[in-house]
Amino acid sequence: MTVTAAEALAGVQNAVAAYSHALDAGRTEVIPGLFTEDGVAEITGQGTFEGREAIGKAYAAFAPQAPQLHLVGNTVLTSPPGEEVTAGSSLVFLARGEEGWAVQLVGSYQDTLVRVDGEWKFSKRVTTFQL
Numbered sequence: 293m294t295v296t297a298a299e300a301l302a303g304v305q306n307a308v309a310a311y312s313h314a315l316d317a318g319r320t321e322v323i324p325g326l327f328t329e330d331g332v333a334e335i336t337g338q339g340t341f342e343g344r345e346a347i348g349k350a351y352a353a354f355a356p357q358a359p360q361l362h363l364v365g366n367t368v369l370t371s372p373p374g375e376e377v378t379a380g381s382s383l384v385f386l387a388r389g390e391e392g393w394a395v396q397l398v399g400s401y402q403d404t405l406v407r408v409d410g411e412w413k414f415s416k417r418v419t420t421f422q423l
Contacts, residue, residue, distance in 0.1 A: 300373035303412035312362040324348040335419045359388040
């Protein structure tokens, strides 16, 4: 089945949003299922985690200790649509402290996603922070 750019972008945006919502809600056990079995999560300053088991262990350590919010936008496809796509997104991470919400960092995601049984999964997610 041919994938249109609109279908691919919608699938990518859904995967990106599911990831952010799970992290912010502290549902880190959901994150490995958003990746393929052999998926890779590369996070600047944290490491590279290969496979769902390693990704699960890593993200369990990232469970929020205070309210947080990942604002992700400007997502664009960086390859033609198909059963695999690449995309880039901008990231702003906020945390709520005693003084209220504050920006903690900005960065970007560079993603490769594939369709698995009609659902888009990350095969690789590279998170880069801009200091």
